[in-house]
Amino acid sequence: MASIKSGLGKGLEALFPSNVNVDILSNDSKDAVIELKINDVEPNINQPRKSFDDEKLEELASSIKEHGIIQPIIVTKKDDYYQIIAGERRWRASKKAGLKTIPAIVRSYDDKKTREVSLIENIQRQNLNPLETAKAIRELMDEHNMTQEDISKTLGKSRSSIANTLRILNLDERVQEMIEMGKISEGHARTIASIENPAKQYKFALDIINLDMSVRDAETHAKEIKTKGVSKSKKAVKGKFEVITKDIENKLKEALGTKVTLNAQTKSKGKIVIEYYSQDELDGILEKLGVEL
Numbered sequence: 001m002a003s004i005k006s007g008l009g010k011g012l013e014a015l016f017p018s019n020v021n022v023d024i025l026s027n028d029s030k031d032a033v034i035e036l037k038i039n040d041v042e043p044n045i046n047q048p049r050k051s052f053d054d055e056k057l058e059e060l061a062s063s064i065k066e067h068g069i070i071q072p073i074i075v076t077k078k079d080d081y082y083q084i085i086a087g088e089r090r091w092r093a094s095k096k097a098g099l100k101t102i103p104a105i106v107r108s109y110d111d112k113k114t115r116e117v118s119l120i121e122n123i124q125r126q127n128l129n130p131l132e133t134a135k136a137i138r139e140l141m142d143e144h145n146m147t148q149e150d151i152s153k154t155l156g157k158s159r160s161s162i163a164n165t166l167r168i169l170n171l172d173e174r175v176q177e178m179i180e181m182g183k184i185s186e187g188h189a190r191t192i193a194s195i196e197n198p199a200k201q202y203k204f205a206l207d208i209i210n211l212d213m214s215v216r217d218a219e220t221h222a223k224e225i226k227t228k229g230v231s232k233s234k235k236a237v238k239g240k241f242e243v244i245t246k247d248i249e250n251k252l253k254e255a256l257g258t259k260v261t262l263n264a265q266t267k268s269k270g271k272i273v274i275e276y277y278s279q280d281e282l283d284g285i286l287e288k289l290g291v292e293l
Helices: 054-067 088-096 111-124 130-143 148-155 159-170 173-180 186-192 198-210 215-228 232-240 242-256 279-288
Strands: 002-005 033-037 073-077 082-086 101-106 260-264 270-274
Touching: 054 088, 073 088, 073 111, 082 088, 082 111, 088 101, 111 130, 111 148, 130 148, 130 159, 130 173, 130 186, 148 159, 159 186, 173 186, 173 198, 186 198, 186 215, 198 215, 242 260, 242 270, 242 279
Parallel strands: 073 101
Antiparallel strands: 002 033, 033 101, 073 082, 260 270
16 A cells, blocks of 8 residues: 655745644654555545645646656554545645555544644645634634733734734624625735724725725725724714813913823713923823822
């Protein structure tokens, strides 16, 4: 069934950055590459990647016909077959190329570890669409007890990037379908996620597609949407209490001896901004307020 080959195959260590805590990457003698019958290998039905671009698979198949498989797939042994942990796309393309065997490294993982490694491998290799990536990160957090900080270090991505990707899961379902279909890029999806209203998210997504917006154009449009979203009630409050607000500002200015701005958001809510321009002026304001340091 399987014949032994020596060596790992060039580039396996590039699956993850050097700080990844996954023993799949160790480059020692125990990671011998073996040739498996391609029909003895099966994909993992629970793997995070659900869609494969047929055109790109054909391109990879053509490359494999000419150059072979440079990087072996990673599998784990099941009862009477081998289950793919990493490399399903290479396996699919190899079948298209007519290969009878495929180079592989066999690792011993339980189902949970198999799933964890598969999730990380797919995210790191950018094999997933933005929605699949967000779902994979969420699963790593919920099912594998990883924090955003853990995932950030493992993937070599900033924590803010991880948080922004997760926000995609809060998008309107119609927008999520557009992402799955490849109509909306990750950059566009993140920008749409800055809008809270689902109906506005959907309209925004349609505008991005119909107007062929770049991500930068979309970011500008998002700011316009949020600016227009300022409620009329807040504008009304500002107009209604403008005279009173100005009077309070003037009295505070006289009392403290510096510029004071009163921003009334509602009748009973707002904020006061007190400005100062030197340490001495700050000390004087604190003294007038009865604040002792």
